[in-house]
Amino acid sequence: MPLADYRQYLAMDRLPSIWCPGCGNGVALKALALALAELEIPPDKTLLANGIGCSGRVGDYVRCHRFHGTHGRTLAFVTGIKLVRPEIKAVCLLGDGDCSAIGMSHFIHTARRNVDIATIVVNNFNYGMTGGQFSPLSPHNVITSTSRSGKAEPDIDMCRLADLAGANYVSRTTIYHVVEMKNFIKEALGKKGFSFVEIISPCPTYYARYNEIGDVIKQLEWMKDKFVPIENYNQMKDAEKENFSWRGRLTDRDLPDLLSAYTRE
């Protein structure tokens, strides 16, 4: 099989996956496999680490080094792995609940330390695996199984947080924008230091159903319309911004990563 074939990263014999029809996790996984193939990163030099939740099942469908972390702690484990095996290309694929709730402090400090990890958060705005409870990334006022009258709390922008904490690369896209998604993952994989890609993803079973977004086609249309290029978003007046969110590349810089800082002369 030629190295550029994305299927070499996937456990094809274990497909189809366990994810619900219309879920975005499989789309994100294929985009990751395509990005790895285009960069010709060998599977035996690739680590895919994941956390707990629906996205955490990605480890079941790959053929490369794998690690399944305890809830929220995956980035801390992979920091250790990278310090002893720096030649490994480390990818953490996490869910919004895993990364932004229990894992929030690890996220901030891994970005602050600029550890050489490509981190992908598949953000479906809820804890799908446990029944659709709200996560810190569920938008204000949305309906979830634990906010039947609308979520009272505000959400948090993990991209801006990663940028502030010191990440070298930050971008956001959606499952609708598949080519952009693959390209952003590729950019993150090619960057030395902490890189972060947020992928907005449909959860038809809970989030979309509770919020009456409609079938999967409607959910993709919602992503297409709501997530506008960051250049357009920045031109909007504040009142208009309330109806939209941005997608695009927020951060691209080359600060020294943690291991380089440790080993400098």
Ligand code: SF4
């Ligand atoms: S519950 Fe939601 S996130 Fe989980 S597999 Fe089903 S659609 Fe995907």
